[in-house]
Amino acid sequence: MIVKVLLTLWMAAMIVAAFLYAGAAAGFPGQTSRILFFHVPQAWIATLSFLLSMVASCMYLARRRVRADYLALSAAELGLLFCILATATGSIFAKATWGSFWNWDPRETSIVILLMIYGAYFALRSAVPDPDKRRVFAAVYSILAFVTVPFLVFVVPRITASLHPEDTMNPTNPGMDPKTLKVFLGSLLAYTGLFVWMLRLRIRLLRLEGRQEPEFVISEKLKQEGEKG
Amino acid sequence: MKSGRWRTQTGPLTYLNEATAIWLRDLRGEFRTRYAVNSILMFAVTTLVAVSFSIGSFRIGDAEKPFLYSVLLWIILVFSALSGLSRSFVKEEEAGTIDVLKLSARSQAVFLGKLFFNLTLLGALELIIVPLFILLMNYKIASPGHFAAMIISGGFGLGAGTTIVAAMIAQASARGALFSVLSFPLLLPLMITAIKGCERAADGMNTAGWPEVRIAVAYTVIMIIMSLFLFPLIWEE
């Protein structure tokens, strides 16, 4: 309860600060740099969430504990959400700064590929009816997808940079004057808090739903009978 | 009713023997039914004809050709491959032979055998389509050795990245579309590299070291190793 309230207040404070407290960064037209206070944390969370989901998948494959799969699934769902947000805010920024909504520069490309990976992950999950198989397959796919990411990090910049050298976005340095830095880090904290809070809620929900599943009901019944008999 | 007992020694060579047996059997079956080959080649030839007909070799400026042709070629290759590479696993599932295969062969041997089969299909595809493309589109290639290396390593990467996905979708529902949806994100790094590599080979600039070929080889090796680890998890329930 407390956490929820604190989080809300902090996020609200960050939103206000992004517009009123920090100055607009030089080198970007008008007030456009302000969106980076939101866009960059979203992109980072989207990527880290993917990493988290992959690690949870490894944990699931190692011990086959369903909770690891709940974590993997929730992280993937939230990752997808933040990825969509990051793509949208990035696109708005691109329109404001360079005049077109989409440019296929390295970062834009990477975020879209991440979006596709998430989409494929959910497509796979919905195509396997048997729950155990579904978890194993989803975990395997998430690991495979993760393995291709280093290639994207190396490959995409080499290819597209040589085609469009002027389009390299550099959102990690939105003018490092102290006020901006403070708001930036504060926003990152707010988004991380939001992510963790939503993640825990989602996992709790999955656990509760899992208890209603027929498999669970039956297996619990069987285990109890096994203990009694 | 005597025949040999099951071989008890294990070692990498026996894996290869088993994998080869699976590969050759798949080839033999394919030779007799020609299902996957037909599917892949028909797709490739149809697309190629459509591209060649609508674009022709005179509508594009010479400066654009190396890049654009490379893109078109790889689009044709990748989508043709996606139309037929899941066949080896899906056929086993549909014919009901998947259980007897699970009971007879080691999982990594199954993976390797299917991988070899997919690579054979891809090899045949590239052997037919790439020269045809070069001919029809009048593709001028400055360093053919580099180009060939890119095509070959790209083909290996295509097989390496998709075989394990094929195994997954064969045991799922909605197979056709799902295979492409799952494979595409995994193949994107390879595709981007291969397109760039062919472009460089065609215009002959900056070809020192063949970096894209090395990336494609690295991709192939990594995907095969990961698949060898992960395949048993998918194969054995």
Add this chain to the structure above:
Amino acid sequence: MYSLKVSNLCKHYTETLLFKDISFELHPGEVMAITGWNGSGKSTLLRIIAGLVRPSLGKVEMFMEDEPVPKESRRKFLGMVAPALALYDELTALENMEFFCKVRGIAYDRESCLNMMKRVGLTENANKTCRNYSSGMKQRLKLVQALLHNPPLLLLDEPGCNLDSNGMKIVEDIILEHRQLGMTVIASNEKREVAYADRAINLSE
């Protein structure tokens, strides 16, 4: 000396409980029958023993000279016949057998394969592709496939299905011969098929 130990096997699919608390031990020379209505889970139980399906609860263990056999290796010591287990249609019978020999790591001996096929009554058709086989012929070939590597454990799921009375006689002979040295589990409702069983488990109760 092999033995099979099945403990507290339970299997359920979403809302349906197929069976629970199945436990037994099997030693060479013993034949176990699994009976029950259609859909009672006989085939599933056999598939769990074979290692093709995971049980919801319980476990299956195989021992060789009291040493447990790891799950991945269990398939080497069993041969299975089942309606769901198909052979390769586009290959001939001999090619199928050659494939299974190679992939199981057994030396392929054409003569002995032909002898086995003769024993189940399949000689003239050795060189036709299985697509042209009748279901009875396919069933006989499945029996050959299961015996190719002399497994200590034989899992037979409705071994007589699609077979005429000659075929049934062959199945009985195989069961009797295997019974001398090996373990057998037969899932069936046919009286002739379970006639030689020492004990039975009925899944419908």
